[in-house]
Amino acid sequence: MKRQPLRLAIIEATRILEEAGVSSPRFDAELLAAHVLGVERSRLPMIPLVDPPVVDAIGQLVAQRAKRVPLQHLTGWAALGHITVDVGSGVFIPRPETELLLEWGLKLLRGREFPVVVDLCTGSGALALAVAHAVPDAVVYAVDIDAQALAWARHNADARAAEGDTPIRLYSGDIADSTLFAELDGLVDLVLCNPPYVPEGTPVPPEVADYDPARAVFAAESGLAAIRHALAVSARLLRPGGGLAIEHDDTHGTAVPALVRARRVLTDVEGHLDLTGRPRFVTARRVQDA
Structure with a gap:
C-alpha cells in the first residue's frame, strides 16, 4: 500500500466539514487527524506521509463530524x-x-x-x-x-x-x-x-x-x-x-x-x-x- 500525504487528507477533510457548516473546519480536521495518529495537533507538520488505513480512519471521523456530532464526542475529551x-x-x-x-x-x-x-x-x-x-x-x-x-x-x-x-x-x-x-x-x-x-x-x-x-x-x-x-x-x-x-x-x-x-x-x-x-x-x- 502506497503511503499518502497527510496534508491532502486534511485539506479534503476541511472541505467536507466546511460544506457541512462546521464553524471551525480546518481546526476540527487537524484535531481529528491528530487524534487518529495519537499526537499533538502541533506535531502534524512533522508527519508528511501516512498509511491508507490512517486516511480511512480520519475519513470515518470526519463523516461523523460532518453530521454535526460534536468534535469532543469523537475525541472523547475537552x-x-x-x-x-x-x-x-x-x-x-x-x-x-x-x-x-x-x-x-x-x-x-x-x-x-x-x-x-x-x-x-x-x-x-x-x-x-x-x-x-x-x-x-x-x-x-x-x-x-x-x-x-x-x-x-x-x-x-x-x-x-x-x-x-x-x-x-x-x-x-x-x-x-x-x-x-x-x-x-x-x-x-x-x-x-x-x-x-x-x-x-x-x-x-x-x-x-x-x-x-x-x-x-x-x-x-x-x-x-x-x-x-x-x-x-x-x-x-x-x-x-x-x-x-x-x-x-x-x-x-x-x-x-x-x-x-x-x-x-x-x-x-x-x-x-x-x-x-x-x-x-x-x-x-x-x-x-x-
Missing part, C-alpha cells in the same frame, strides 16, 4: 485551562469561552493561602478541576443537580486525583436551594458558575441541540432563572473581598450586570467579553466589612 476532562453523552461540553472566566478566577486567588472555591453547576467538573490543578492548596467544592453530569464529574475527578491533583469535594444539589452549602456562608474566596443561560426557544447549532443536555443549556425567564439563583447563593457564600464570576448569554450583556449590582453586598461589578468580542461573563466582589 480542554479547560491546563487540563482535559472526558466528555460524552449526558454532559455539557466545556467551551473555549470559559477559559477567560477561569483566568479571572485564578488571578483573584493569587496570594491567598488555602482558598475556598465553589463551582456551581459543575457539569463535567472542568472548572472545579482546573482550579484544583492550578491552585493545589485550594479547597474546591462542586455541585450539580443532574445525575449524569455528576457521574461524569466523579469520573473526571477520580482521574485527576490519580494524576496527583488535589481531590475536589463533589455534591449533588440544587442552586435554587437556599440552604445549599450553608456551612460555607461567609467563608468562600471564589464562586465560579457556568449555569444554563440560553433563553428557552433560542435556535442553537445541531451540536448543542442534539447532544448537550437541554437542562444544561436552556433556562426560563429569558435565560436568567438559574443566574438569579446562582447570585443568591454567591451573595451569602462569599467572604469579604471574595470574588464571583458567572457566565451568561451574549444577549445578557446589560441584564446580568444589573442583577449583580442589585445585590448590595456585591461591588466592583464588571462585564467581560468572550474570545469573539461578545458579552460573556460578569465578575464582582463581596464588599469589605466596614
Whole structure:
C-alpha cells in the first residue's frame, strides 16, 4: 500500500466539514487527524506521509463530524485551562469561552493561602478541576443537580486525583436551594458558575441541540432563572473581598450586570467579553466589612 500525504487528507477533510457548516473546519480536521495518529495537533507538520488505513480512519471521523456530532464526542475529551476532562453523552461540553472566566478566577486567588472555591453547576467538573490543578492548596467544592453530569464529574475527578491533583469535594444539589452549602456562608474566596443561560426557544447549532443536555443549556425567564439563583447563593457564600464570576448569554450583556449590582453586598461589578468580542461573563466582589 502506497503511503499518502497527510496534508491532502486534511485539506479534503476541511472541505467536507466546511460544506457541512462546521464553524471551525480546518481546526476540527487537524484535531481529528491528530487524534487518529495519537499526537499533538502541533506535531502534524512533522508527519508528511501516512498509511491508507490512517486516511480511512480520519475519513470515518470526519463523516461523523460532518453530521454535526460534536468534535469532543469523537475525541472523547475537552480542554479547560491546563487540563482535559472526558466528555460524552449526558454532559455539557466545556467551551473555549470559559477559559477567560477561569483566568479571572485564578488571578483573584493569587496570594491567598488555602482558598475556598465553589463551582456551581459543575457539569463535567472542568472548572472545579482546573482550579484544583492550578491552585493545589485550594479547597474546591462542586455541585450539580443532574445525575449524569455528576457521574461524569466523579469520573473526571477520580482521574485527576490519580494524576496527583488535589481531590475536589463533589455534591449533588440544587442552586435554587437556599440552604445549599450553608456551612460555607461567609467563608468562600471564589464562586465560579457556568449555569444554563440560553433563553428557552433560542435556535442553537445541531451540536448543542442534539447532544448537550437541554437542562444544561436552556433556562426560563429569558435565560436568567438559574443566574438569579446562582447570585443568591454567591451573595451569602462569599467572604469579604471574595470574588464571583458567572457566565451568561451574549444577549445578557446589560441584564446580568444589573442583577449583580442589585445585590448590595456585591461591588466592583464588571462585564467581560468572550474570545469573539461578545458579552460573556460578569465578575464582582463581596464588599469589605466596614
